[in-house]
Amino acid sequence: MSIQIVNVSKQFGAFTALKDINLTVPTGELVALLGPSGSGKTTLLRIIAGLETADQGTILFNGEDTSNTNVQQRRVGFVFQHYALFRHMTVSENIAFGLNVRPRSLRPSKKEIQERVYELLSLVKLEGLANRYPAQLSGGQRQRVALARALAVQPQMLLLDEPFGALDAKVRKELRRWLRQLHDELHITSVFVTHDQEEALDVADRIVILNKGQIEQLGTPEEVYEHPKNPFVYDFLGNVNLFQGRIHKGRVTIGCIELDAPEYAHTLDTQAVSFVRPYNIEIEREPQGQEFIPARILFIRAVGPVVHLELKREDTGELVEVELGKERFGQLNLKAGENVFVKPKDLKIFIPEDYVI
C-alpha cells in the first residue's frame, strides 16, 4: 500500500509540531523518519496511523483519502519502543492475540491461527520460545515477538517508532539488519522512526530528515550522506569540522590556505563556512607548499582500524577532528603534543546568509 502525505500541518496550542509536510512512500518501501528529539517524527507517524489528526492536509493510502477511516480500518501494524507484551500470555498467545480478538465471523479457525503463529515464529527466528512468557525473554527477543504480533494480522503497512531504542548497541545492530532482511522478504510498506543516523543509513531505502517540524532533505542514504542539502543535514549525519573563511571569485580562503570553490565563481568577498568530514583531512609532518594549516595534536584514540585524532589549530585555536587509517597513522608515527600540518579536502561550502542551523 502506498502512503501519500499532502500538505500536512499540526499545531499543539501555539507550538507548530509539523509544517506543510509532503511525502510519498511507494508500496513496499522502507522509509526512515530521522531527526533530533522534538522534530515531529512521532507526531507524523501517529497522523499516518490515524492516532492523531492533522490540522491541515490529507493522508492518502493507495490514492484514497483516509480522513474517514479509523485506526482499525487502516490495517496498520505498530511496533513501539516499549511495546508492552501481555505478561500473562505466552509468546504464541501474544502473537495470536490480534487474530483471537477478531469477531467470530472474521476469525480464522484455531488450526489456522496456530499455523500462522508458527509461521511467524519461524520468520522472527523464535521457534523454540513459543511457550515462554515475556519475562523469560531478552529485550531483543521481546521486540521480535512484538513485530510478529504486529505482522499476525497481515497489515498493509508497518509503523515502527524507535522499535530498538531501549536495546543495547550490539543487539540494536543485529535487529536492524534482521529487520532489513525481513522487509526484503515481505515488502510491506514501512515507516520507521529513529533519531539514530546510523540506524537510518543502515536500514532505510529512503531517509526523511526532519527538523523543527519540516523536511530538511529526502533521499536515499547515499544521497543524504554524500550530498547533504544544507548545514543542518551535514551536521546531523556524522561528525564534521567547520572552517570559517571567505569566498572570492571561485576561491575560498581558510586561514593561510586557498582552495578552489568553482560553484561560487561569481561570489565576491563573502563570508563562508566550509564543512569537512574528519576522514577528509590530511595530516603532514612538513608543510607541502602553502596549502596547510599548522596544528597541534591534543589527543589520539588508536583503537580499531580507524585512528581518531583531535588537533588544535595554531592560527585560530579551533579544534579539528581527523580520522586516519591505521596504515597512514603508522607511517606518520604521530604522538600527542606534536606539531603537524592539516589540509581539508572535499569541502562543502555554505554561505551563512543562506541558512540557519
Ligand SMILES: Nc1ncnc2c1ncn2[C@@H]1O[C@H](COP(=O)(O)OP(=O)(O)OP(=O)(O)O)[C@@H](O)[C@H]1O
Ligand atoms: N499531545 C501533545 N501536546 C503538546 N505537545 C506535543 C504533543 N505531542 C507532541 N508534542 C510536542 O511536539 C513536538 C514534536 O513531538 P514528537 O513526539 O513528534 O517529536 P519526535 O521527533 O518524535 O521526538 P523524540 O525523538 O523525542 O520522540 C515536541 O516538541 C513535543 O513536545
